[in-house]
Amino acid sequence: MMEENISAIATPSGKGGVAIIRISGKTALALAEKMFTPTGKTKVADFEPYRMYTGKIDGGNFTDFGLCVYFKAPASYTGEDVVEFHCHGGETIARGILKQTFIHGARSAGRGEFTKRAFLNGKLSLSSAEGVADMINGESEAEVKAGYLLYSEKLTKKVQELQSELTTLLAGIDVSVDYPEEDIEEQHIEELKLSLLSLREKLVELLNGYGVGKKIKSGVTVAICGKPNTGKSSLLNRLLGYDKAIVSDTAGTTRDAVEGVIEINGRKFNLYDTAGVRESDNAIENIGIDKAEAIMGSADVAVFVADLIQGIDEEDARVLSILKDKPLIKVINKQDIINDETETDADVHTSAVTGAGIEKLKRLLYEKSFGERGEDMAFLIEERHYFALRRAKESMDKAIRACGSEPLDLIGIDVKETWDTLGEITGETATETIIEEIFAKFCVGK
Numbered sequence: 266m267m268e269e270n271i272s273a274i275a276t277p278s279g280k281g282g283v284a285i286i287r288i289s290g291k292t293a294l295a296l297a298e299k300m301f302t303p304t305g306k307t308k309v310a311d312f313e314p315y316r317m318y319t320g321k322i323d324g325g326n327f328t329d330f331g332l333c334v335y336f337k338a339p340a341s342y343t344g345e346d347v348v349e350f351h352c353h354g355g356e357t358i359a360r361g362i363l364k365q366t367f368i369h370g371a372r373s374a375g376r377g378e379f380t381k382r383a384f385l386n387g388k389l390s391l392s393s394a395e396g397v398a399d400m401i402n403g404e405s406e407a408e409v410k411a412g413y414l415l416y417s418e419k420l421t422k423k424v425q426e427l428q429s430e431l432t433t434l435l436a437g438i439d440v441s442v443d444y445p446e447e448d449i450e451e452q453h454i455e456e457l458k459l460s461l462l463s464l465r466e467k468l469v470e471l472l473n474g475y476g477v478g479k480k481i482k483s484g485v486t487v488a489i490c491g492k493p494n495t496g497k498s499s500l501l502n503r504l505l506g507y508d509k510a511i512v513s514d515t516a517g518t519t520r521d522a523v524e525g526v527i528e529i530n531g532r533k534f535n536l537y538d539t540a541g542v543r544e545s546d547n548a549i550e551n552i553g554i555d556k557a558e559a560i561m562g563s564a565d566v567a568v569f570v571a572d573l574i575q576g577i578d579e580e581d582a583r584v585l586s587i588l589k590d591k592p593l594i595k596v597i598n599k600q601d602i603i604n605d606e607t608e609t610d611a612d613v614h615t616s617a618v619t620g621a622g623i624e625k626l627k628r629l630l631y632e633k634s635f636g637e638r639g640e641d642m643a644f645l646i647e648e649r650h651y652f653a654l655r656r657a658k659e660s661m662d663k664a665i666r667a668c669g670s671e672p673l674d675l676i677g678i679d680v681k682e683t684w685d686t687l688g689e690i691t692g693e694t695a696t697e698t699i700i701e702e703i704f705a706k707f708c709v710g711k
Contacts, residue, residue, distance in 0.1 A: 270296055271378055272371035274359050275710040281354030286362050287710060288350075288371055289343045289379055294335055297348040299323075299369045300362070301333045309333070314340070322350050324361035325368075329353055343379050344386030377707025381700070384692060390421040391692025391703065395647055398706050399482070406531030407481045411646045420645060423471060424687050427464060431684045434460055438677040457676065458668035461661060468658045471645060475654075477635060478646035480565060484526065484533035485634045488564035490557060490588070492580045495570045496598040499617030501525060501538040504627070529631045537564070558587055566633045567591045568626070571611075572599040592633040596626065649699075650690050657686040 270290030276283070288296060298309040303320040312318060314337035322329045332351040341347040352358050367373065375381075377398070384394050396415025403409040414420075434457060441453050489497045505525040525536045539557030561567060567588045571581060585593075600616040612629055615622035645651065664679035688694030 270366075270371040271374040271382075272363060272366040273374035273379070273710040274363055275349070275379075276354070276359070278356060280356065284352050284354040284359035286350045286352065286359060286366065287374075287379065288348045288366055289341075289345050289374075289382060290371065291346065292370070293346040293348045296366065296369050296371060297333060297335070297350075300365055301350065303333070309335075317351075322352055322362055323365050324352075324358060325365050327358075327361060329358050329362065339386070339388075342388065343382040344388045345382060374709060375704075376709055377704035377711060378709075380707060380711055381704045384700075389416075390418060391695055391700065392420050392424075392647070392650060392690050393418050394692075395649075395703060397711065398703075399646060401708070401711065402706075405481075405484070405528055405533040407533065408646075410531070411478060411481045415646065420650065421691050423467075424690050427467060428684055428687050428691075430460070430464055431680055431687075435677060435680055435684070438673050438680065442674050442677070454668050454673065454676070457673075458665060461665050461668070461680070465658065465661050465665065468654060468661065472651065472654050472658065474645040475651045479648075479651075480634060481532060482646040484535040485630070486560075486563060486565045487534050487536045487568060487630060488539055488557075488561045488566075489536060489568045489570060490539045490561055490584055491570035492584070495572050496617050497538050497570045500568075500570060500596070500598060500615060501536055503615075503617040503620060503623055504536060527627075529627050532631070532635070534630060534634075561587045561591070564591060566594065566630060568594050568596055568630070570596045570598050572597060594626065594629050594633060596622075649703075653686055653689045657683050660686060 268291045270288055270293055272286065272288045275285040275287040290296075294309065294312070300323040301309055301318075301320050302323075303309060303312075303318050307318065312333070312335045314335050317332045317334050319330070319332055322331050322333070329352045331353065334349050334351070336342065336347040336349075338344060338346045350362055352362055377394075380389075380394050380397055383389050384391055389397075393416050396412045396417070399412030399415060400409050401412075403412055437453065438457070489501055491497055504527055506527075525538075527534050527536065537560050539560050561584070569581075569584060569588060594613065595611045597611040597614045598617060600614045600619070600621050613622045613625045615626055645654075660679050660683040664676050664683065667676045667679060685694045689699065692700070
């Protein structure tokens with residue numbers, strides 16, 4: 266029942282300068298009139314929308330002095346009348362005012378219910394709503410930026426452009442089916458196939474952006490690997506800016522992967538200092554080596570660390586063979602104790618002691634992970650969108666294969682399935698289950 270008022274605290278719990286209690290619904294302003302006494306002669310019923318008013322807010326057993334603002338439907342976040350009380354930021358104050366909204370007829374908002382109402386009222390698409398959640402939950406600047414691109418309907422616009430072209434094709438199919446002429450149908454099928462092939466290229470381009478988007482959302486997995494005693498742990502500590510890994514001259518000290526997170530150009534990099542890969546009779550060390558090899562296999566980028574004192578040998582060759590298909594940065598470490606003029610095929614010479622080469626290493630990590638690609642495709646960050654696009658491509662591939670071997674009405678079924686699958690992204694054809702799952706990820710008050 267979208268007419269009923271919902272209410273929630275829209276700011277994080279705890280003490281702060283300001284807390285916000287948000288109310289949305291058909292009679293939100295009438296509810297506010299029962300709780301807010303404006304300074305001066307203006308009545309709540311006469312409030313100008315989008316303007317802050319000072320006054321007393323009823324907290325039940327207490328009164329607070331704060332602000333009230335009215336957002337008039339449909340030009341509000343939810344598309345309904347929305348009122349916000351801005352009170353002093355104590356938990357007791359905010360909860361007391363919230364309780365009064367319940368006494369005056371509002372009910373407690375569920376997780377993401379304000380944004381869900383915005384979606385149901387046509388204020389934003391389903392993918393845009395997911396962008397809101399990504400911005401709120403973003404742990405890096407890049408995640409926030411990608412979430413904003415999603416929120417600003419960039420993906421929705423791309424998908425709707427595809428749907429619009431598919432709608433035109435479906436209209437042409439319907440006409441040809443209703444008025445069949447053999448020569449015209451054959452010509453139409455050939456033209457349809459060319460159009461579908463063109464649309465397929467656009468779908469593939471969207472899908473290709475997921476690699477960038479996934480790394481933005483989850484972070485780039487970086488395996489720091491090599492033989493024991495090449496300075497991997499010291500290098501990790503230097504990259505992090507603090508001592509996370511144990512540093513020792515004793516080979517095999519690192520038995521398990523040591524993790525740390527850094528940001529480079531606003532993007533998150535998950536660093537793993539892996540156990541040195543070598544032949545060992547120690548059962549526990551071998552478990553660490555097995556785990557190191559698993560991390561190397563799943564890494565987005567590998568940093569292979571060696572030093573000129575030990576040189577490259579069979580153990581290094583074993584590591585390099587695991588990394589043969591990975592973007593790889595070769596590092597010669599311990600630059601502080603070797604000759605600067607020694608020629609190597611390393612990408613960068615570093616010193617975990619002095620910090621030499623560390624900034625270059627960070628730059629290489631970014632380049633190996635993202636290359637020249639800019640922010641243009643960074644909005645495809647949700648796994649749900651990726652798999653919907655994959656299924657849309659599969660339906661389109663079926664339609665393309667059917668051209669020339671199947672009648673137009675059967676081809677039209679696959680084209681329509683492509684349209685419907687794309688609609689799951691924007692919300693046009695999303696099931697209630699999908700919608701509920703998405704908004705369950707939100708916090709209460711948003």
